[in-house]
Amino acid sequence: DQQVKQNSPSLSVQEGRISILNCDYTNSMFDYFLWYKKYPAEGPTFLISISSIKDKNEDGRFTVFLNKSAKHLSLHIVPSQPGDSAVYFCAATKGGKLIFGQGTELSVKP
Amino acid sequence: EPEVTQTPSHQVTQMGQEVILRCVPISNHLYFYWYRQILGQKVEFLVSFYNNEISEKSEIFDDQFSVERPDGSNFTLKIRSTKLEDSAMYFCASSPDSGKQETQYFGPGTRLLVL
Numbered sequence: 001d002q003q004v005k006q007n008s009p010s011l012s013v014q015e016g017r018i019s020i021l022n023c024d025y026t027n028s029m030f031d032y033f034l035w036y037k038k039y040p041a042e043g044p045t046f047l048i049s050i051s052s053i054k055d056k057n058e059d060g061r062f063t064v065f066l067n068k069s070a071k072h073l074s075l076h077i078v079p080s081q082p083g084d085s086a087v088y089f090c091a092a093t094k095g096g097k098l099i100f101g102q103g104t105e106l107s108v109k110p
Numbered sequence: 111e112p113e114v115t116q117t118p119s120h121q122v123t124q125m126g127q128e129v130i131l132r133c134v135p136i137s138n139h140l141y142f143y144w145y146r147q148i149l150g151q152k153v154e155f156l157v158s159f160y161n162n163e164i165s166e167k168s169e170i171f172d173d174q175f176s177v178e179r180p181d182g183s184n185f186t187l188k189i190r191s192t193k194l195e196d197s198a199m200y201f202c203a204s205s206p207d208s209g210k211q212e213t214q215y216f217g218p219g220t221r222l223l224v225l
Contacts, residue, residue: 031212032212034212034213034214036216041218041219041221042218042219043114043116043201043203043216043217043218043219044153044201044216045216046213046214046215046216049212049213089153091153093212095212096158096165096166097143097155097158097166097168098143098145098153098155098203098214099155100152100153100154101152102152103152
C-alpha cells in the first residue's frame, strides 16, 4: 500500500536549526493528515494534524503545511532540539483507518 | 493526561497457540483500533471498532483474528492460532467522539513473538 510515502528514511539537523520532514500521498480522497513521533519500543505519539481544507496548521515549534495540488505535506520543527530525535510518521485518513508512511528518522545533533 | 494502556508489553508464544492482547482505551473515547508493525515495516491498520461492532477491517484481519469489548473499559485482540508471520508490535489506539475522531491516540504496544 503506497498511498502515503516518506521518501527520506533519515534526516540529520543541527540543534537550533529547522527540520523539514516531507510526505507525499496519492489518494485525493484523504480528508485529514497527521504527524506522529515515535521512540523505540513506544507507541506513536500524536504531534499535529491538518484538515484537507486548510493549508497550514501551527502548534508551538511544529507547523504542518499541506499542498493539495502537489499531494504533499511537510512538517517543520523550529528550532530543532536534541529531544526531537525520533522517527516521524505521517498518516492520512478519510474518517477511519490511518494509513502511515514508512517514517523518517530525525537526528538532532547538539 | 489520560493515555491508552496495553498489556502485556511482551508476549512470547508457540506457533498455533492462541493469544489475547489487551488494551484500555482513553475513557471517554468511542472509536477503537488495532494496528501492527512488523519489524522494519510500516504501521498497518488491522481493524476499527465502534458501537460494539467492527466498522472496518483490513485484509490482514482474517478469520484468525477477533476483537471484543468485554466490559466498559477493555478492548481485546485475539489471535486464535498464531503463525510465525504474526510476530510484530501490536498497537491499540482510540479516538474521541465526532469532531476529533480523526486523531487517534496510541498505546505503547505489545511485542508479540511467535516461535
